[in-house]
Amino acid sequence: MIDIKWDSKFEIGHPRIDAEHRAFVDLIRAVSLEAERDCPKEKAMRLLLEVRKYAEFHFVSEENIMLDIGYPDYAEHREEHAWLLRRLEDEAHSYYTDSAPLEELAHFMFNWFALHTTTVDKKLVASIAAHEAAAKT
Numbered sequence: 001m002i003d004i005k006w007d008s009k010f011e012i013g014h015p016r017i018d019a020e021h022r023a024f025v026d027l028i029r030a031v032s033l034e035a036e037r038d039c040p041k042e043k044a045m046r047l048l049l050e051v052r053k054y055a056e057f058h059f060v061s062e063e064n065i066m067l068d069i070g071y072p073d074y075a076e077h078r079e080e081h082a083w084l085l086r087r088l089e090d091e092a093h094s095y096y097t098d099s100a101p102l103e104e105l106a107h108f109m110f111n112w113f114a115l116h117t118t119t120v121d122k123k124l125v126a127s128i129a130a131h132e133a134a135a136k137t
């Protein structure tokens, strides 16, 4: 079983994005803890809804930053976000109707988060820093 918690390797140096990422990891951890406790399905579904809504809010806020700086990889990055939101909806449905394991869903979300944050989001933050540096000159 993997330990779902914040790690300094997820820190990408943008205070607001890092703060939102921390909250997202906390929610994924909460799903994992509910899975361990074998909580009622209705409760887990509410939590999965919270994860999805939080992810959607966070993605829109990242995408708005991208638009502000004229980020060249906007469409590609946005598609990664949209893919995850579609997948979360499908996975929540599978959990509810076919009893797909909740713990596996938590692992899937955490693995996606770890990869996305340390690659795609890191690239975005480098671009934000370059944009800010250029604005100062």
Ligand SMILES: [Fe+2]
Binding pocket: 062, 077, 081, 116, 120, 121
């Ligand atoms: Fe992102």
